[in-house]
Amino acid sequence: MVILSIILPVYNVEQYIQRCINSIYTGVTVNLDNFEVIFVNDASPDKSREIIENAQMYYRNIILINQENRKAGGARNTGIRAASGKYILFVDPDDTLEPNVVNHFIPILENEEVDVLMCDNNVHLQGRIYTDRYNNPENIISGMEHFLRNRVT
Numbered sequence: 001m002v003i004l005s006i007i008l009p010v011y012n013v014e015q016y017i018q019r020c021i022n023s024i025y026t027g028v029t030v031n032l033d034n035f036e037v038i039f040v041n042d043a044s045p046d047k048s049r050e051i052i053e054n055a056q057m058y059y060r061n062i063i064l065i066n067q068e069n070r071k072a073g074g075a076r077n078t079g080i081r082a083a084s085g086k087y088i089l090f091v092d093p094d095d096t097l098e099p100n101v102v103n104h105f106i107p108i109l110e111n112e113e114v115d116v117l118m119c120d121n122n123v124h125l126q127g128r129i130y131t132d133r134y135n136n137p138e139n140i141i142s143g144m145e146h147f148l149r150n151r152v153t
Helices: 014-025 048-056 071-082 101-111 143-150
Strands: 004-010 035-042 062-067 087-090 121-125 128-132
Touching: 004 014, 004 048, 004 071, 004 101, 014 048, 014 101, 035 048, 035 071, 048 062, 062 071, 071 087
Parallel strands: 004 035, 004 087, 035 062
Antiparallel strands: 121 128
16 A cells, blocks of 8 residues: 655756655665655656656656646646555655655554654755754644644734
């Protein structure tokens, strides 16, 4: 059963896409049937499509959708329509995931009643690293609690 659909809009990312693919699968020990990776090729004129097609030979859970250019939002919407997972994770192809992210996410999504799963992220900008921290036990809250904490008054 597909638990997590990872959706990536693809346009002119040939120089990044292989690194992104590698980061998704690094250290994966969960069953590949538990997640799918959906690449939506938004009429990219570079070799992104060929790189993804090559990766499909190694990972049976990669889905490649080719479409006319609809920009990133349109590509994400196409990915949502194609997704069969209970949960969706958007990743940009010029981003990388930390090793074992999929291994950490799948058990949480399988065993908890999750509305939203947030995790740490690092932004590398002009030689500096900026980090947002979410992933610690005191930050595990219900959807209602999150809503109440963040509601506008």
